[in-house]
Amino acid sequence: MIGCADERRRADVRVAGRNGIDSVGVSDDGRSLAVGFFGKAPESLGPANFRIDGGRRVTGIAVVAVETWASEDPELADAVRLTVDRVGDLSAYRLSIVECGPIGKPGTRPYPGFDPRYSFADFTFGSCGDVDCAPAEECPPQTDAVVEIDYLSKDYASFRQLLLDRLKLTMPSWTERHVPDIGVMLTELLAYEGDRLSYQQDAVATEAYLDTARLRVSVRRHARLVDYLMHDGCSARAWVCLEADDEVTIPKGHFRFSTLPGPALAERDLRGAPEVFEPVHDEALRLLPSRNRISLWTWGDHDCCLPAGTTSATLTDNDRTLCLEPGDVLFFEELVGAKSGLPADADHTHRQAVRLISVTEAEDELYQQKLLEVTWAREDALTFSLCVNARGGPDCVDLEVGVARGNVVLVEHGGRIKPEDYDVPDPAPEEPQCPRNCGCGCGETEPELAYPPFPVVVQPQLRPQPITQSVPFPDPADVAAAQARWLVGLPGRIRARLTALWRGELSEEDIKFVTVLFGAKLVKKIGLREHPRRALRYLLARFDDLLETKLERLKDLIRQARAGYVLTAANEGWEIGQSWGCDEGSKLDEHRSAFRGPASLATQPDPRAALPAVTVTDRKGDSWVARRDLLESGPADRHFVGEVTDTGATVLRFGDGRNGAKFPLSGKLTARMRVGTGVAGNVGREAISSIVFRGTDVPGIRSVRNPLPAKGGVEPEPVSEVRLRAPQEARRRLLRAITAEDYATLAGASPNVQRAAGDLRWTGSWYEAQVAIDPLGMEVAPSWLLDETRAGLYRYRRIGHDLSVFSATLVPLDLTVHVEVLPDHIAGHVRSALRRVLGAFFQPDRLTFGTPIRVGQIVAAVAAAPGVRHAEVTRLERLFGPPGTALATGVLPIGPLEVARLDDDPSRPENGQLTLDLAGGR
Incomplete structure (x- = not known):
């Protein structure tokens, strides 16, 4: 009988629902057989349905009893236990399941429902001992002569020689070595492919480690594994101030800026290779002539200045035409020199942009001047002292030295280009698998399912370069922090509004607002319409109690925002509108300019947060946006990664269905991008001098300028620096x-x-x-x-x-210093100098946690003052506390969470006392 190593019929019999003998097991005593079936056992099986043939010494074995083992699980097969009349020998036996014969003996035909091939099974009654019971292989595989292979062959020449040596052994009659010969051609083709694969293996081994990787993309991915973000450069940013003769509004997407001369240009005028800057925020630009130059109000005084650290100012607002709101940007600038009055003498470093956080209308009744009180964030505090007005110039007249400017736009280096289309390859057709032979040359073949097609990898390479690397602005963390601060002030604003209503007259809109805030039932109960003042007084007195639930929910939203969660207008904004009024809810929009963070951070982009300024649209119209990586992207997120290669080209990498969505196959994709990045965008001040219109023309633009240089543009991070910094990232952060x-x-x-x-x-x-x-x-x-x-x-x-x-716990000190003054110095002058010296010594920003107060340092500071002959500390103690040993040890210890304090303020002696005991002098 034929023997096959791969029994495919067994699986087909199971699929067809036919039965058969799956296995035969012999008990240790040899008196019983366990027979397993493919399916369920027939119910009417008896000893006459089983026949045992074979044997050498013991033959004619008969089955005397049948016991069925039925499985309760319908998906599991049954088995039977057969008891035989005697034990067989070690030779081969065959167990068959057959129909009953005419006289109650086993017949010869297979039992109905059983497959003829599996109606019998061979078995033996015992072990073969040390002899291998498996039958000898009847179709041994053909073996070729052993050939010595040189595994050091890694290049084309060695592969070619290795193949020719092999052919000498397998094809001795083939001796042709001419290049046109088909055999030589195939040999050289295989040698070439081996050389290519060898190079690929070496490249894979090289790029597998950070220390040996040479490709920029490989180093980037290795660094990401240790949370080191390798950057591909960053585009510069700058503030641009515009002046207009009339009020104009430029639609979004129809303008950008250039370094070409001229206040206004058309798209066709971009000749040569100028540096182009696009507005960071894709929104319409509104220009007002009143914002060209805004005077600072000094309340009628002269020789005034805004000191360093200022966070508020008063602006003149004639006819209320400034129309400033929280979130708008003002630019403070020194126009002329305070003494000469000449623009050339103005300090160009005295320029700064600030983002307003509050705008309040005011009026100077003495001079009949309408004003605006504006404030900005602490991060935008003036870094210099801005002179507002002074008396000077050739004619010694009043000069306006410092002003504020509106119409400010944040721009970024890199210009938009025409969208480009890229073809997406179609998936390869499924090819059937090569047929399998039985292995012994019989030529029998059976069809087999095709292998699944290889996945199509869509990684288009953008043709233009360099692609702009842009940092998303504003940062979500800054937006969330600004929303948290806005929510913190919400109850105070509501109280102020209720107080204003209590002092004034109620309108229908005001009644609707109070109803939304406190509920219609309570408003009707307290009689808001009949007795508005009494009702509002009651609501203000019990404000916290009546709005306890809303205040608790407000605290939850504040905690979410402080944790970095950006609140959206569609969700949290709607909730605020339903609880605190529609006006407040609409102000929680995450896209408001008031939530964009300080202006000082806008021109300080972090290169490691930069992403390629590319947007991809597929054939379905879905937009795909760039991300740093796809680790947090889900199957439904339309994200991709833009990786810059060693040649400067940008390759787009899409997801695999788990990390990021799979890119849809076939068709075209459209890439919209910006070009221009790096240090080329770090242009100097006054370099951006024109606005370029695209598809429109807006007259009346008087001037375009960037008062401060553009900054933030950097080149891609070198691979050599990444190898040094990436391994240390876990220790630095x-x-x-x-x-x-x-x-x-x-x-x-x-x-x-x-x-x-x-x-x-x-x-x-x-x-x-x-x-x-x-x-x-x-x-x-x-x-x-x-x-x-x-x-x-x-x-x-x-x-x-x-x-x-x-x-910090502030520790006020009690210090007494005895000083001997030189005879030629006035004691009063020395006393004043010593107070200035010790005031600087105990400055709050100089002393910090755990800084001990040393007697020797105090003596050295006092002795260095002019007119001091001798100095001695006679008392150094904590102002509140038991006496210490500072004079004996020379050190007054300060705890780890304490900071020493000595204000020397006579009106507040509890903040530290300084006593100067002077002797001598005049």
């Missing part, structure tokens, strides 16, 4: 707070915190992380700084640690 030093380091990262100190205190049940804040430029940390620091630390804290953030 602190992403968790375990020790007290971790908490202090993370809290001190805020720009408003000078230093921070931390300590872990055992509360009796768990640890509490106590963080003390030493604010920059302030004595006591305000509540907003404590809240922001607490929210920032919460995501880093260790599980099980409570968190407590508070201002």
Whole structure:
């Protein structure tokens, strides 16, 4: 009988629903057989349905009993247990399931429903001992002569020689070696392909490690594994100020800026290779003549200035034409020199852009002048002292030195180009699998299912270069922080509005607002229409109690925003509108200019957050946007990654259906992009001098200029630097707070915190992380700084640690210094000089946590003052506390969460006292 190694019929019999003998097992004593079937066992099986043939010494074995083992699971097969009359020998036997014969003996025909091929099975009654029971292979595979292969062959020449040597053994009669010969041609073709595959193997092994990788894309992906973001450059940004003769509105997408001379140009006038700048925000541009030059109001005084650190100013607003709102950008600029009155003498470093956070109308009744009170964020505080007006010039007249300008636009280097189409390859047709032979030359073949087609990898390479690398603005974290600050002030604004209503007259709109706020039932109960003043007084008195639920929900939204979650107008904005009024809900739009963050951060882009300015549209019309990676992208997210190669070209990589959506096959894709990036965009001040119109023409543009140089443009990060920095990234970035030093380091990262100190205190049940804040430029940390620091630390804290953030504990000092004055110096002058010296010594920003006060340093500072012959500290103690040993030891210790304080303010002696005991002098 034929023997086959691959029994495919067995599977086909199961699929067809036919039965058969699957296995035969023999018990240890040899008196019973366990027979397994393909399916369920027939119900009427008896000893006459089983016949055992074969055997050498023991023959004629008969089945005397049949026991059926039925399975309760309908999907599992049954089995039977056969009891035989005697034990057989070690030779081969065959068990067959047959129909009963005429006299109750087993017949010869297979049992109905059983496949003829599997109605019998061979078995043996015992073990073969040390002899292999498996039958000898009847179709042994053909073996070729062993050939020695040189596995060091890695190039074309060695592969060619290796193949020719092999052919000498397998084809001795083939001796042709001429190039036109078909055999030589095939040999050289295989050698070429082997050389290519060998090079690919070497390249894969080289690019598999960060230290040996040479391709930029490989290094980028290796660095990402250790959370190091390799950047591909960044585009520069600048503030552009425009002046218009008339009020105009330029539609979005119809203008950009250039370094070509001329205030207004058309698209066709972009000749040569000028640097082009696009507006960062794709929105319409409204220009007002009143914003060309805005005077600062000094309330009739002269020789005035805005000191460094200023966050507010008063603007003249004749006829109320400025129309400024929170979120608008103002640019402060020094026009002329304060003494000469000449524009050439103006300090060009005294220029700064600020983003307004509040605008309030006011009026100077003395001079009948309409005003605007504007404020901006602390991050935008003036970094210089801006002179507003002065008396000078050749004629010694009043000069307007500093002004503010509106009509300010944030622009970014890189111009849009015409969209380009790219073909997407069609999937390869499925090819049937090569047929399999039985292995012994019989020529029998059976069809087999085709292999699945290889996935089509869509990685188009953008033809234009360099592609603009743009940092998304505003940053979602800044938007969320601004929304949190806006929500914090919401109850105060509502109280102020109710107070204004209490003082004035109620309109139908005001009644509707109060009804939304407190509910129609309560408004009707207190009689708002009949007795408005009494009702509003009641609502203001019980404001917190009546709105307790809404205030608690407001706290939840504030916590979400402080955690970095951007609140949307469609969800949280709608909720605020239903709870606090439609006016407040519409102001929570995440796209509002008031939520774009400080102006100082707009021109400081982080290159590691830059993404290619490319948008892809597929054949279905869906838009795909760029991301840093696809690790957090789901199957429904239309995201791709733009990777810059060593040649500067940008390759787009799409998802695989798990990390990012698969790109739809076939058709075309359209890429809209911007070109221009790097240090070429870092143009100097006054370099951007024209606005370029696209498809429209707006007359009346007087001037276009960038008062400050563009900055932020950088070239792609070199691969050599990434190899050095990436392995150290995990040590440089602190992403968790375990020790007290971790908490202090993370809290001190805020720009408003000078230093921070931390300590872990055992509360009796768990640890509490106590963080003390030493604010920059302030004595006591305000509540907003404590809240922001607490929210920032919460995501880093260790599980099980409570968190407590508070201002530093200030320790007022009691200091007495005995000073001997030289005879030729006036004691009063020396006293004033010593107070200035010690005031600088105990400046709040100089002393920080745990800084001990040393007697020797005080003596050295006092002795360095002019007119001092001798100095001695006679008292150095804590103002409130037991006496210490500072004079004996020379050091007054300060705790780790304490900061020494000595204000020397006679009106506030509790903040430290300084006594100067002077002797001598005049």
